[in-house]
Amino acid sequence: MSLISLLIVAAALIGIGLYGAFSQQSFVMLMMGLELILNGVMLAAVGFWAMTGAGAPEGQLLTIIVMAVMAIEMAMGFALVVAVYRGKQADMTESLSGFKH
Amino acid sequence: MVETLFALLVVLGMLAVGSYAVAVIDGAAGAVLGRTAHSNVFLLPIYQCASFWLVPANTTEAPDAWAWRLAPVLYLTFAAMGLALVPWSPSFIPVDLTTGIVLWGALEPLATVAIFLHGWSANSHFPLLGAYRYVSLGLSYILVSMFVLIGVSLPAESLQISAVVESQRELWNVIRQPLGLPLFLIVGLGISFWGPLNFADSSDLAEGTSSESSGRAKLLWQFGRAAMLVAFSAIGASAFLGGWLGPVLPGPAWVILKTLFILVLLLVLGRLLPRLSPDRFLTLAWVLLLPLAFVDLVWAGVEALP
């Protein structure tokens, strides 16, 4: 387990996440893509903290912040889905052409 | 290596003996309260196991076969992981993680996932309803349990379960934080869906998530439920009743006694109380239990001030 192998795994996760975020039509699947990207980011952050950061606590802090961001992203994402669904009965990105009803 | 093997054996033994104890105590409570004359409460669980073992397995149309077979195994595994966290004495702790309390806190949502998966994957309406219903309640259990567990780790100034036990040398947490244990036990009944909080596998859903499983799969599921209840009791005994601490007897004996005490309490309560409506319990959980968990946390914080 070296930093290089860790970062390659993280890069793979980010790549797959990007593919998902760009290709999926459903809002929820799109969010899953974003989460996967953040998963890779967290892995890279912890990898850097453990291998090059000499245990600086800010490295762990960054991961905690990413987790908070994920929670916020999820909550906001679902709120948007519900709000859009209420108004338009749509859970696909194509059915929205603007932010207004 | 020898130590690891021994720890593994202890956890496996605890799974088997604990689940058997649950069945015996529950049968005895039922016999006392229901005034039914069972032939022998000690043999009955063995007969029941044998009959489950011999019943052919059921299947539904197009289940998610992997998830359906895996969910009981996962649930049992989480119970076993919980049991592995229980400290038996200062020198014998199967898994002494510095974040043991957090790992236990993580096992609860993971168990929720397993319960949901068990109900969802059967591809049938009653299991699905049980799973759906359980998840809507599960989130409130997890929050309550989190706050209560943070409460016990405050005086210990550590997230390690052995440190939490050690911090109770002068005063047990059950007295220091009187709200903690009752709240934790309610969560325990909820997560192993026992008695009044049996919403996932209740009689009004024809046994809910397990209504489509039979035979060995069902046996495994019931085994997991009992093991989860034992794990809850053992963690509760460590976090609130001082774990291995106690006079005269050796540490492990105290752990067993305290665990049994909580088990009997939970099982008798389970037999005594009727099931609330899930809707009403959901309100109760968010409006009463969660604020009480906050109060417990503030109480613990004020109490832990130097």
Place this chain on the structure above:
Amino acid sequence: MTFVDLTFFVCAAIAIYAGWRVFRTDSMVRASFFLLISFIAVGIIMLLLAAVYLGVALFFMMAVEMMVMALFMMMFMMNPAGLNPMNMVHQEKVAMGIGIAAFVALSGVAVFGDFPSRPVPDGLDPVVSLGKELLGNSMLVFESAGVTLLATMIGVVAMTSHRGRFGEANEGSVPPGLEPGGDPAGKPQENDQKQQGHHHHH
């Protein structure tokens, strides 16, 4: 190869495979649990890296998140299992290109980048140091995250609620009727709307 290395490679393989399966399965519930598996594998790698708190925190954070995600899927389509093929994608080739490009670029950085080797010192207790940092130097960051989460909670409830403080939540977002009580101006035909509603079941 040590035990740690072996665990790492197994977990890395699981994380990547499960991450890939997320977008290749026929049921959204299954997809969210594949994502959970990917997160758990990454959490175990974090435990191997001695980030004891972060790894375990990832377990419970993601278990709850993915559970909620699966529950939402159930609410919107109570299809108990993925019986219908599900492949709802657009611009797939472009997306795949972007994914591969990002992977190649980031791996290039990993392979050719020059990173110092400063591992975690032996005596360091990562949990304690994280706690001291959170409630010490970085208190402001931590508290801002907390306040942001609170604001999110309030905002989200306001957004999803049926009734707002001044009536229906979506009031004002619908154009007024052409005549009193009539259909709003610019409302799509009934047929169109049905079509949109059905869209995702194709």
Place this chain on the structure above:
Amino acid sequence: MMGGKPYGRAMAMTADDLRDGLQLDPLSFSVGPFWPVLPPGFSAHVTLHGDVIAEIQVTSIPYPVALPAIFRQALEKPVPIAELELARACYHLRQLSHALWVNGLESASLTVLQRIHALQPGDSLAGLRTWLRRVGFFFSAGAEKGVLGRDQAEKIGGPAARAAGIAQDTRQDDPQYQRLGFQVIYGHGSNCRARWQQWLDEAEQALSLAARAREQAVCTSDCDRVETPRGVMGRGGSPSDATFVLQELLPGLEWSEAIATIASLDLAAVSDYAEEGV
């Protein structure tokens, strides 16, 4: 094809929601007739929104219930009131035991079933009542739900109607019952809790009537009509099926409340044949 259950498979499709207008996917399925929680023979087609019943269609009404032979005999000749009332108490307690089982009180349910076998005129049910109150049975799932309208209560008849405040009981017209000091018990309310209490009260009243009737060896005097535990049965006819009330009563209730409501109502018609082997 969208929605519903084509070829037995549940399919996703949104439908109007009862609660807050967020249109989500309903779940449609059939329940019964082989489910011990429901009355025997009853089956229905149910549509749920989450845990809430949106629609229920009765597809098969329950089998007529066979009452103990004594109730049919009462239409032919005067029968001892003691025996009649004991049978009534047993019937009500059996209903109550089923309701207890449905609400997760298996031990209590078994206790009640065992009491039925050894029930004697003059037994007191005060202990049972206190116990049920202490463990909170009267606050368990569905206690405040399943509220009957007056029309519905009249259609169902029997204890459910009396609980809803309709003071109708043929026994009050019988001079022999009047001699025993019979008074109609009514008016607990029209929800499930009221009906559970009505069963308990009527069972207790029946036991005390039976004790007095046995002392004085009283027989019924009215052979035209008899008050069965299910409602009035006379030469004109017997209580008929009222299952269709459920179609109006259950929508909007949560599943567990709906099941408790079904368990609190005795809706099956009375069979022309008496219970065998009694």
